[in-house]
Amino acid sequence: MKKNILEFCLSPDLGGLELFMTNCYKEFSKKTTCKVIIEKNKKLDNYFEEKDDIHYLKRNKLFPLLPALKLAKFIDEYKIDIIHFHWTKDINTVVLGKLLSKRKPKVIQTRNMTMTRFKDDFYHKWLYKNINAMHAVTYQVKEQIEKFIPKEICPKIHMVYMGTQTNINDKKEIEKLQEKYDLNKKTFVVGIVGRIEEEKGQFLVIEAISKLKELDIKAMIVGHTMDEEYLNSLKEKIKKLDIEDKIIFTGFTKKVNEHMQLFDVNILATPRETFGLVVIEAMANEVCMIATNNGGPLEIIEDGVDGLLFNRTSEDLAKKINFLYENEEQKKTLAKKGLEKAKRLFDQKTQLNELYKVLEEIK
Incomplete structure (x- = not known):
């Protein structure tokens, strides 16, 4: 018997965590009844085009009981069997909503973030006792959950990688973007995709480009602020380094894949990325990856085989960019191997089907 699923995420952001939730909804709704609860007028709300299954709930940090009561009513009205939530800050609302409902649905959390402290106090023990399963997006995250949640109350953990799809890109749209950004086809383009905030490391790309300013290289910074x-500090740095003609800010775009087709290389520069959805997205677009040698990328990239890793200094990043700039064939080989791995290990449909099986089997 098919189970009714609720995808739940009140996050105000729009990054890998939130986009993964939308992918879950799109795939699971093909198999069963799937509803979505998000917060109205946030970035996720603007991202969804089809609104038929979208419902709204306002997060209340101080009084989680209020949204939990509304959630409990929703659970019973729509006969929800499984709540699948993604944002850690939603945990108390979801658990309270479950307990206040008549149906008492099963709860699974996708853990996208690292876990760094023990959850052995009374409050966390109560929370995790009422969660039925956890989905870890990497083996590293799985190990952290096992380490920090006491064994006697730890939910069953399932490791399933996130996935991406190989896209058929609009060539005319790509040509329009080349004209829009005034890109010469010979120009070597270094891309970085993600929210413009310090942790994402755009400053490292800017510093690396400044070290290579004599070469025909430009950086494209894609993402919302x-x-x-x-952002202002980045623009001041660019001006100070005299590389204003080398840096392009695109702002937010839904056409990430088309933008990636402009890149020769894509950079992941966060200090410790749990998984790195943008890594496999670049690989699926046959774009060579350079990522920090920590966290999730270590489970995705084999250094020198299907991508490159760097030590999160602008000096090392500049060195790796310059290597690819000077070695076109090596760049193509790394990109090709990356594409092969993305198809083999990180196919979106395959991975979401594995996760759906987990949801179906929750006890």
């Missing part, structure tokens, strides 16, 4: 002060 989370921190205006940080």
Whole structure:
């Protein structure tokens, strides 16, 4: 018997965590009844085009009982069997909503973030006792959950990688973007995709480009601004380094894949990325990856085989960019191997089907 699923995420952001939730909804709704609860007028709300299964709930940090009561009513009205939530800050609302409902649905959490402290106090023990399963997006995250949640109350953990799809890109749209950004086809383009905030490391790309300013290289910074002060500091740095003609800010776009087709290389520069959805997205677009040698990328990239890793210094990043700039064939080989791995290990449909099986079997 098919189970009714609720995808739940009140996050105000729009990054890998939130986009993964939308992918879950799109795939699971093909198999069963799937509803979505998000917060109205946030980035996720604007991202969804079809609104038939979308419902709204306002997060209340101080009084989670209020949204939990509304969630409980929703659970019973729509006969929800499984709540699948993604944002850690939603945990108390979801658990309270479950307990206040008549149906008492099963709860599974996708853990996208690292876990760094023990959850052995009374409050966390109560929370995790009422969660039926956890989905870890990497083996590293699985190990952290096992380490920090006491064994006697730890939910069953399932490791399933996130996935991506190989896209058929609109060539005319790509040509329009080349014209829009005034890109010469010979120009070597270094891309970085993600929210504009310090942790994403756009400053490292800017510093690396400044070390290579004599070469025909430009950087394209794709993503919406989370921190205006940080954005202004980046623009001041660019001006100070005299590389204003080398850096392009695109702002937010839904056409990430088309933008990636402009890149010669894509950079992941976060200090410790749990998984790195943008890594496999670049690989699926046959774009060579350079990522920090920590966290999730270590489970995705084999250094020198299907991508490159760097030590999160602008000096090392500049060195790796320059290597690819000077070695076109090696760049193509790495990109090709990356595409092969993305198809083999990180196919979106395959991975979401594995996760759906987990949801079906929750006890």
